Amino acid sequence: MNSPVYQTVIVGGGFTGLFTALHLAHEHYPRSVILIDKNERFCFKPLLYEYFSSEMDAFQVVPRFSELLKDSGVIFVQDTVQSIDLHQQQVKLASGNSYNYSNLVLALGSVTAYHHLEGAQEYALPFWTQEDAIAIDRHLHDCLQRAVQTEDPEQRRQLLTIVVVGGGASGVEMAATLADLLPHWYSALGGNSSEIRVVLLNHGKEILNGDINYPLRSTAERELQKRTIPIEILTGAEATTIHANAIEYKRNEQIERLLTYTTIWTAGTSINPLIKDLPISQEHRDHRDRLLVTPTMQLLDFPEVFAGGDCAAVQDKSLPPTAQVAYQQGANIARNLKAIALGQDLKPAKVNIRGTLLKLGLNDAAANLFNILEVAGESGHLIRQGTYLTLLPTPIHDFKAASEWLDEEIFHHHLDPNDVGKKVVQAVEVVGAGVVGVLVARKLLKMLGNEDKRD
Secondary structure (H helix, E strand, C coil): EEEECCCEEEEEHHHHHHHHHHHHHCCCCCEEEEEECCCCCCCCCCHHHHHHHCCCCHHHHHHHHHHHCCCCCCCCCCCCCEEEECCCEEEEEECCEEEEECCCECCCCCCCCCCCCCHHHHHHCCCCCCHHHHHHHHHHHHHHHHHHHHHHHHHHHCCCCCEEEECCHHHHHHHHHHHHHHHHHHCCCCCHHHCEEEECCCCCCCCCCCCHHHHHHHHHHHHHHHCCCCCCCCCCCCEEEEEECCCEEEEEEEEEECCCCCEEEEECCEECCCHCCCCHHHEEEEECCCCEECCEEEECCCCCECCCHHHHEEECCCCCCCCCHHHHHHHHHHHHHHHHHHHCCCCCCCCCCCCEEEEECCCCCEEEEEEEEEEHHHHHHHHHHHHHHCCCCCCHHHHHHHHHHHHHHHCCCCCHHHHHHHHHHHHHHHHHHHHHHHHHHHHHHHHHHHHHHHH
């Protein structure tokens, strides 16, 4: 008879998966932990816009798993999961390797959904991974270079028209970033930045409708018009076909055609195919095919399996698919895994929605704090950046990234001596007195020449 295998396998290295692993390491979990992901790097998705725009560096937004898990005791396996056998408690990989588990954590997230729209998968550019960001960067630079070289005004207009499909948070953040960023890129090539056109195409009558950021809709609409290039918002416009050089959409019962070489797709996600293929009945899934889990984050039919993030839905509880939810679920799953290992009672997961954050351009954002206070503009930007910095994985990575951000954001962008004190106080107030607060204090003391007396 084979000896039982006492090890936990985590499938997926997004927020839920990575933070489950890190919390287990921090809690001195007594069993071995294996984290499997097909990518070499963790992607901090809320800050992917900052990586794309070069506002933040790769080590801040897409650090390597090997660096994040160094000395943690967690075994990282870079491989593609081929199948998951819940009955045999085994995960099979594309390499041919397989891992048995005593406990499994499903943290596979979601994938880009094209909703069977003609031409979308072939011609639209998704924005979901580091590779997507790099591909869009290269494509746009190529369009701008071609535009500045052509003498044909119609060809140039087509090259300089960018359409973002989807008026949810991702679409709004992408459109806002492009409307501030592209004019700088094009001007640097010698082009006329006023020729750039950014269009946000939304099926619904309102942007952010049904999104957790909906309370920020009015602010978002206002800020989108303040960008370097004001954004054209087309509502009630349903994309019908995407071509290599155009997009067709239905509006007011009429089919219209917009000439463009760039269609960026942010119009939704769907469940990971591996989750869809699991032998879980429809009664134990929600309407989006996500796995229903108990308040302790366990599958209904397989209590040895935990699930969190975008691939799971807690019974009788609606939670938005955001980083802060996935992050907290990872911590809760880790605590319950340790409880199982020690023979203790499991506890329901607690998730606190602290507010919402929406990027609205370079150095601009809106923050809805606990549905009580709304802050927009540069102050909203500081709150958003500072809040996400506190979620960065591992204290060392958190500290290094925070230091880089503070040095660039506060002490290089605002060199007026009369303004520095104000910015420092503002940063401490919005970010808090943790690692970022310490860094601010140290930086200010150094500027005043007193660091050696107070260190």
